[in-house]
Amino acid sequence: MTAPVHSAGRWCLASWRSVRLGYQRLHQTQASGRETHFGFQTVSEEEKGERVYHVFESVAKNYDVMNDSMSLGIHRLWKDWLIRHMKPTPGTQLLDVAGGTGDVSFRFINYIRAQREKLYRDKLDSQETLSWSDISKSYSNKDQGSLMGSHAVICDINKEMLKVGKEKSLQLGYSEGLSWVAGDAEELPFADEKFDVYTIAFGIRNVTHIDKALEEAHRVLKPGGRFLCLEFSQVTNPLLARLYDLYSFQVIPVLGQVIAGDWKSYQYLVESIRRFPPQEEFKEMIEDAGFFKVTYHNLTSGVVSVHSGFKL
Template identity: 80%
Template sequence: MAVPVRAVTRCWRPAALCQWLRSGTPGCQFSQSTHSSGRDTHFGFQTVPEEEKGEKVYRVFESVAQKYDIMNDSMSLGIHRLWKDWFINHMNPTPGTQLLDVAGGTGDIAFRFINYIRAQREKLIRNQTKSQQNLSWSDISRSYSHDQLGPLMGSQAVICDINKEMLKVGKDKLQRLGYSEGLSWVAGDAEELPFADDKFDVYTIAFGIRNVTHIDKALEEAYRVLKPGGRFLCLEFSQVNNPLLARLYDLYSFQVIPVLGEIIAGDWKSYQYLVESIRRFPPQEEFKEMIEDAGFFKVNYHNLTSGVVAVHSGFKL
């Protein structure tokens, strides 16, 4: 199923870089303006003009893309995999679900979504087989003639990421892992998504929303592209609620993670920024209020690993 993409009329980057991006990433757009807003924001612990943050974040993820997965395993001791598994189980997608995964260039959430739908289909087939034990052959044949819409029963995941290097990593993994259907890749900005209104059943963003310049705009876009009844789900680093763990976590974050970044990825500064960006992200209750302000209902969150990360959920009613 094709996903309509809105026409793009401008690309908000310095001219030379914008031309380079157009050559490899048609349809890209960015949340920066070439005109100064006169407002500042944070880039980690630095204060920078708003129009510069997107460029700086883009360069961070461009730099870390090739080592992103191995660094995730190294930094979290593999626990990020359990967080993402919990995230998908909490989503509990049903056959036919249309998913938009934003800032998901490496495919971790989308691949898990596809695996979950496949498992749902296998479970459905087993249950059907049990129920058909006493049916005639003609009845069984008729049931298979009305079988589900292919292996994914109509489900699809669209991965949208602003960074073409992260998308490249995800597409390489796609080939390596052997996924053949149900996935599509789009270059786009979380603050101005290139999709029509009311298109998706579920919107996910994992470890990405803290990097956007205007979180409120990203939330408004999430609300816009979701169908009525659609669900917003965000997995993000948050505020640790155990004082002892918080001290150990800070020590590990600032003394170990940048060193790992230098050793494994040859990039100290990018991982220093990533650690700092976590500390600048709103705590759980404050982010919950921001989601509600964007129009979502039934907003709640679940802390994982004592609040090292939190899963936020809301519905467009």
Template identity: 50%
Template sequence: MFIRTLSSINRFSLLSILRTHSTTSNTTHFGFDEVPENEKQTRVNEVFSSVADSYDLMNDIMSFGIHRIWKDHFIRIVRPDPQWNYIDVAGGTGDIAFRYLKELDRYYPSAASSIPLSESPITPTHTYIADSLEQTRIRPTSKCVVADINPNMLAVGKQRSIDNNLHNRIQWIETNAEELPFEDEQFDVYTIAFGIRNCTHIDRVVSEAYRVLKKGGRFLCLEFSQVNNTLLRYFYDQYSKTFIPPMGQIIANDWKSYQYLIESIRVFPKQKEFAELIRSCNFRYVNFENLSFGVSTIHSGYKL
């Protein structure tokens, strides 16, 4: 693993990045396919509705359990603080939020007895779907918020939070990462893990993160990326293509969804490209750290 601070690339390069990952103003990538922008989210929802119940099991199988090490390291970088308002986006199963709370309790045991959620303008199940953002933006009612667009993934996370006795410490929000329902400058830390590549407009997701973060707040993204060794990249590509879809069929009875998941990794911006996109959304001190030779990468930036 290593941290590498990036130098700026010119505006022409950034425009090339955005063109590559949104082929025209009306189309975008869904895996290797080019689809109308207004269809991608529906297709992504279908994928995650299909894999929700087996999602964490498949992550273990696909990564040989290494995703757990990546996520643990990710949260150690976050360094939770009990005073912070924290949001995890595209985190429906709760995997990152649970780690955040447990890491918080490890260093601040009193945080476990934090005040339960107060009454709020959202439903008792803490699920919110934005209709008119300009008129209905809200403030978080918990120090820990999980946002995801897919209700099936959220249902898995809610049940897991009950099983882990964390249900009274998390606010669950059903919403699009490109249009969060919160007022400006509400959070100290924003994380998104293995979710941003499934969004239609990556730049809008990062811009929304900037909007809802407080001054001094930090954006952290864990995502699959480009293996930086040519030989390892070849073997990794072969493994992905020949192993993951068949295992998806065996474990989840779903070949196509896992075929999409590996294709979505291939079309996601490479490390330097994504770092420049983050910087273009006004984040500062942007850097990244490769994990497992770049199989996944942690990107970081601050709102100043």
């Protein structure tokens, strides 16, 4: 009787990862039967892609207004936290997937500009004998400069979202350091090892094959590059979780109807959050894609979380 027990214990210790990978492959095999989820519905993979595209095509013009309304503006703080956690340095090449209307990339540009301003002020402070004309001339030259080589590529599969983002960038005065590319997160139109940082905010739960999107993120990052994902997650506080569910299902679709004239799209968005893997499970998926030092931070008691990983 002792041998089977010892064998089982050794198998449990050595094979847990294989079992998990086997489960994921089984799930993928089921998906290869061309069925997946769209919110709480079961649909074909092709139909999900089309439906998700139409959802964001429908909400694009009111996307920013709805984000403010649904989150009471807190989404702005979450995105600010993401950039502070990233801590991009001058010269950073960012790929912002599902970047839509540009919120993350605009914040990235602002952060780099603030860094450049600090470096410039530090340089002036170190020179004690500058005249007013010297300072004025230096500022004139500074304004002609770039973002010290930093650049953000906003990639989104939805052309309407990109259109809205481009218009927004012009209105806000972002004239440099940005590119807009139509592309699928599961098949990115970029060369291997091109970017320093990959971000995806509130987008990965909408792709048909999350594992493929993660593999593509790993492919396009340089060695040492960083993956960052901001996404709705599993609320850790039981009381808040109940209130959050009530708000999500009873209020958000109503807001969608009142503000955007679109109940169904926001009903899907609420349902898609509930179908997304919880924090630990998503962490394991990121590790399986080849990333190391994978961690996550819960924000607002897990209403959203930021997952981070490195390509080593």
